[in-house]
């Protein structure tokens with residue numbers, strides 16, 4: 107095993123590092139040449155396929171090479187020529203595979219056959235599709251109460267699949283329809299409707315071209331939505347300032363070289379992305395924004411006193427907002443020393459950010475998991491909106507709010523019915539369309555599903571995508587509880603840990619990926635997605651399927667429905683599968699405002715946008731106005747309030763993605779931009795904290811969660827690595843650190859796990875243990891990491 111290395115990476119994001127990394131994975135995954143040519147079809151609408159990585163908007167007309175480093179990795183991962191067929195499963199018991207790393211599991215390649223877990227041999231055994239659906243249908247019919255079953259979806263499947271899956275669950279009788287969004291941007295779905303009456307971004311790519319300034323909170327663009335760097339680069343070339351708030355100096359937000367520009371690749375040209383970079387402490391955003399608001403009020407006072415133009419957009423505030431007076435009083439009441447302590451920034455830094463913001467007329471505020479995954483994630487988002495409203499940056503060209511969504515269709519799935527909230531279901535339309543009474547009670551979201559599994563109330567779990575047991579909190583408590591499930595069905599493309607944590611009856615159902623040609627009775631099918639900017643477009647797979655037994659996701663949903671539901675005179679599942687256009691007609695009938703004439707409009711080359719009142723200054727809120735909403739506290743975690751458990755040896759841990767992973771899919775062990783090579787078993791620390799806690803670089807520690815619910819949670823050994831991170835904060839990788847995150851440690855109201863602020867204590871590990879909870883120090887596979 108080669109030694110892991112840690113040295114700062116000096117190159118910009120993009121550039122040659124990115125080009126090498128793409129080449130490497132294409133070679134490692136033995137992507138056929140036609141597969142490499144496939145990248146030319148990536149993000150090309152109508153007759154190309156939507157990237158399977160992030161949800162960032164695709165420009166129209168598209169660029170000749172419309173993919174990024176991580177999009178190419180995701181495509182290579184799906185179009186790999188490796189196969190994980192029945193012979194693999196005859197060679198390995200599930201107990202043996204439980205010791206494999208996430209990397210090694212997915213590295214086996216595409217799943218090709220339906221498999222059933224056989225407890226007697228402790229192996230997965232091939233079954234026919236007919237057998238699989240027959241038994242799953244029987245199990246579903248045998249459940250005492252439909253609410254004992256959870257229908258989970260990870261945000262990749264198309265609008266057509268999502269709609270069908272939601273209809274299946276509701277006809278079955280439950281609103282238990284959580285999705286990955288519950289661990290992700292659900293904080294936005296709760297915060298934004300209260301503030302401005304829409305659940306999603308109010309901006310389109312056109313606004314990004316027109317903005318003259320940007321605020322950027324807690325999102326790692328260079329790794330998680332790299333194509334967005336093109337718009338940021340263009341903004342910088344127009345002279346628009348970008349003001350960034352992030353505890354880490356993420357390379358993509360510092361400097362960028364467009365790997366698709368020969369000029370930039372051959373010369374030392376690079377674009378400086380952030381004009382101000384504020385290393386706020388973890389959970390310090392509410393205080394930071396409050397400081398900026400206070401500074402804006404003080405600047406406005408000075409403008410009034412000297413007769414200069416106002417800093418506040420007084421006309422907008424009067425005509426369009428509610429709650430301003432209370433908000434003003436609250437912001438003015440905060441004292442600078444408290445704001446400094448809570449944010450980790452100086453007064454000067456917060457004032458500089460306010461001055462930079464006030465210097466722009468059209469500002470977009472973007473944010474990601476660094477905001478949503480906190481106890482007060484909802485309230486932080488509402489503070490960001492408050493800041494925008496003060497200067498009228500909502501509902502005008504070049505301005506607005508931009509939650510940067512994760513999965514490529516996670517936003518769209520919510521739009522077409524994947525929701526546990528009964529009031530979001532168009533019950534009248536469903537009643538008319540399908541002649542049934544949709545369930546009236548709210549179902550379970552992800553956290554409630556976890557609690558239900560722990561309590562033994564959930565008996566069946568149908569997962570369409572995702573690696574649920576690995577992505578959720580408290581993984582070590584959840585795994586034994588999962589084993590008590592009567593039924594666990596995983597519709598997947600690759601082997602992952604959830605397949606190995608079995609229920610009493612467990613199935614792996616392999617499906618087509620989005621890059622693949624989907625042939626049905628009426629010919630090759632298109633499918634549709636909605637991106638981060640509410641743009642809905644049609645796509646088509648172009649690669650030959652990874653196996654001749656694979657079924658499409660709509661086909662699997664239809665067969666699950668036929669096996670488990672009574673026949674419905676209004677609904678012909680086979681016709682839907684034969685022609686996805688019929689599913690789109692049904693979507694248009696359920697959601698006419700967004701999807702009228704769906705089959706026609708999806709063929710427009712730039713797609714179409716869902717209507718969003720807030721972008722036209724129409725406020726669908728209780729007050730009929732855009733609302734200023736005061737935060738409950740200055741901290742993003744109520745437990746870290748003064749007087750709380752803020753002892754000097756407790757650090758706040760954030761759990762992060764590396765540049766070499768897509769969620770729980772680990773592509774490799776290098777986090778190039780952060781200078782970490784060959785390992786994921788690290789904890790990134792401030793050197794002052796290291797000195798204070800008596801730790802040296804390379805020491806092995808175990809991290810222990812500091813909570814008082816009587817459960818011992820620890821992960822280790824992790825290698826202490828000095829890093830540029832604020833004092834009192836530390837960082838480790840997700841999903842390895844998920845065992846540290848208690849199920850109940852989640853955002854208030856949205857219930858998004860607070861994965862960015864876990865209170866931990868570090869204990870030096872003297873000897874290595876073989877404890878299975880300890881992540882195995884990974885052996886980097888040959889050939890990976892050479893770039």
Ligand SMILES: Nc1nc2c(c(=O)[nH]1)N[C@H]1C(S)=C(S)[C@@H](COP(=O)(O)OP(=O)(O)OC[C@H]3O[C@@H](n4cnc5c(=O)[nH]c(N)nc54)[C@H](O)[C@@H]3O)O[C@H]1N2
Nearest residue numbers: 176324325326330388389474475476512513763767768769
């Ligand atoms: N290559 C790649 N692309 C992806 C994914 C992937 O795993 N790999 N995942 C996809 C998915 S599902 C999602 S949701 C998105 C996730 O994309 P991101 O939203 O970028 O999520 P993270 O990688 O978790 O990074 C969170 C960022 O927030 C910062 N942060 C942490 N705590 C705080 C805080 O308290 N305040 C502030 N201001 N910042 C903070 C961290 O330093 C980090 O830069 O990416 C999507 N795209």
Ligand SMILES: Nc1nc2c(c(=O)[nH]1)N[C@H]1C(S)=C(S)[C@@H](COP(=O)(O)OP(=O)(O)OC[C@H]3O[C@@H](n4cnc5c(=O)[nH]c(N)nc54)[C@H](O)[C@@H]3O)O[C@H]1N2
Nearest residue numbers: 260290571572573577597598599600602761769770840861
């Ligand atoms: N500690 C911590 N935990 C977190 C986060 C964090 O930042 N920190 N982030 C959270 C977030 S934002 C998210 S979105 C979740 C996501 O976490 P995951 O559940 O990991 O999400 P996916 O990437 O959807 O899941 C990967 C699996 O999906 C399957 N798959 C891939 N493509 C397809 C397909 O086309 N169809 C089907 N049916 N299956 C497919 C593959 O088998 C693969 O193993 O993790 C959450 N968990």
Ligand SMILES: [Mo]
Nearest residue numbers: 286290512513
């Ligand atoms: Mo996500």
